[in-house]
Amino acid sequence: MYLRIEKGSAVPISRQIADQVATLCASGSIKPGDRLPSVRELARELAVNQNTVLRVYERLCGEGLLEMRHGQGTFVTGRMSKARMAAHRTRLVDELRQIVRQATGLGLSPEELHELLGEAMNGEVTAARAAD
Amino acid sequence: MYLRIEKGSAVPISRQIADQVATLCASGSIKPGDRLPSVRELARELAVNQNTVLRVYERLCGEGLLEMRHGQGTFVTGRMSKARMAAHRTRLVDELRQIVRQATGLGLSPEELHELLGEAMNGEVTAARAAD
Amino acid sequence: MYLRIEKGSAVPISRQIADQVATLCASGSIKPGDRLPSVRELARELAVNQNTVLRVYERLCGEGLLEMRHGQGTFVTGRMSKARMAAHRTRLVDELRQIVRQATGLGLSPEELHELLGEAMNGEVTAARAAD
Amino acid sequence: MYLRIEKGSAVPISRQIADQVATLCASGSIKPGDRLPSVRELARELAVNQNTVLRVYERLCGEGLLEMRHGQGTFVTGRMSKARMAAHRTRLVDELRQIVRQATGLGLSPEELHELLGEAMNGEVTAARAAD
DNA sequence: GTGGTCTAGACCACT
DNA sequence: GTGGTCTAGACCACG
Numbered sequence A, B, C, D: 001m002y003l004r005i006e007k008g009s010a011v012p013i014s015r016q017i018a019d020q021v022a023t024l025c026a027s028g029s030i031k032p033g034d035r036l037p038s039v040r041e042l043a044r045e046l047a048v049n050q051n052t053v054l055r056v057y058e059r060l061c062g063e064g065l066l067e068m069r070h071g072q073g074t075f076v077t078g079r080m081s082k083a084r085m086a087a088h089r090t091r092l093v094d095e096l097r098q099i100v101r102q103a104t105g106l107g108l109s110p111e112e113l114h115e116l117l118g119e120a121m122n123g124e125v126t127a128a129r130a131a132d
Numbered sequence E: 001g002t003g004g005t006c007t008a009g010a011c012c013a014c015t
Numbered sequence F: 001g002t003g004g005t006c007t008a009g010a011c012c013a014c015g
Helices: A013-027 A039-046 A050-062 A082-105 A110-131 B013-027 B039-046 B050-062 B082-105 B110-131 C013-027 C039-046 C050-062 C082-105 C110-131 D013-027 D039-046 D050-062 D082-105 D110-131
Strands: A066-069 A073-076 B066-069 B073-076 C066-069 C073-076 D066-069 D073-076
Touching: A013 A039, A013 A050, A013 A082, A013 B082, A039 A050, A050 A066, A082 A110, A082 B013, A082 B082, A082 B110, A110 B082, A110 B110, B013 B039, B013 B050, B013 B082, B039 B050, B050 B066, B050 C050, B082 B110, C013 C039, C013 C050, C013 C082, C013 D082, C039 C050, C050 C066, C082 C110, C082 D013, C082 D082, C082 D110, C110 D082, C110 D110, D013 D039, D013 D050, D013 D082, D039 D050, D050 D066, D082 D110
Parallel strands: none
Antiparallel strands: A066 A073, B066 B073, C066 C073, D066 D073
């Protein structure tokens, strides 16, 4: 499972992790029954406190997406509901809008933004490949 | 001065305000000597608590971007340093990357993303016109 | 860390706290790397609102004197600059002058003032000892 | 009437003015029946907003120390009560203590403080003479 | 436990 | 009208 968090971001770390795990579930990259990395494993990998990871897992359990089995690990149990996915998507669009607003304010031209977008997508692909 | 904040966002309100004011300074939309809306005024306009706006202004004063004059108002004093602008820009790119990563995970195609980007920019243009 | 604030004073509480912390940094009583009492702790100790202490710490962070580490505490990072110390000192002298002016106006003789000064310093010594 | 205010002080301007006027009354430098400078006159002299002076005069009227006669000016009506003088004096001592505490923290020796005190008093005398 | 954000509201000080 | 201080309390995020 490949996650990437930006520590200095305005978006809280726990939120970044939760969103990305949820996205992986939604996209089918991880499926019901799959085992997630252990709390301490993920914490180490992301260089984040274990409690932070733990709380993300707990939250996602509360939402029915994951299940923590004592002594065995944490597993995917469900897919994201359509409603949740739609909400997630709406939020992303809002955030995109915010960023674009500021980027244009800082003088980035539409072309540059589209380029960046392309890079970001390629970077994503590359990263995904690297994780294979 | 046109600001737009998303109240439900993971990004704290105060951060959104601060970033946008900083961006307006950087872009030259507001220039040294210009008077910002008063704390109360902006708070009312954004439907946010006065203290929230006050703390944003104070923080930006601490960074040398604004100056608060007792009984007179809050004024722009400096432009953003190049270093700060670069940092700001880097952060935006990082966040863009994050969003793109999640958006592609949620099944948005590159075409859809470029479309969204276009919309976001048009929205921006419209908003700017509305502020005229 | 020993602080003493006068609640009824014309000098705002937050200013008193900030000045005293800055002085402790300047005098070397607290050194870079040292951990300050937590916001809540100091607030309780001084019988002051947490937000008041928080804002003081934030301000001093903005000046580069302190650093707040999420979940860990607040730490001293720098010494006061010479310029800041000089300014601080000048201000103290000015305020001393103001007080003396009024004291003499109220009929305190020079001798009485020198006595008071002695007492104040002894009180200080005692307090310092009490803090050991 | 000679007043001296420090604009950068932590003590509010209005408080400085009020205290000094009160002190002048207490010391007998200005006596019942004496006319104070007009609001605008004093405001100009101190380079302060007229409203600030006005509110000081009003406050001192409320305390029975002054009386504002429409179209004629502001006059001293009473002396300060003993209780008020005692309170004033206590406060001064407290503030002295605060300043001494910080001054010693900044490395001023007792000798230096006594010297400063001497200077402050001489400065005061000189100033008073200059005002003659 | 730590810091951080936000609200609501009172009261003060300066123009 | 403006900014500035302080309080009380809720809730979030990080270690």
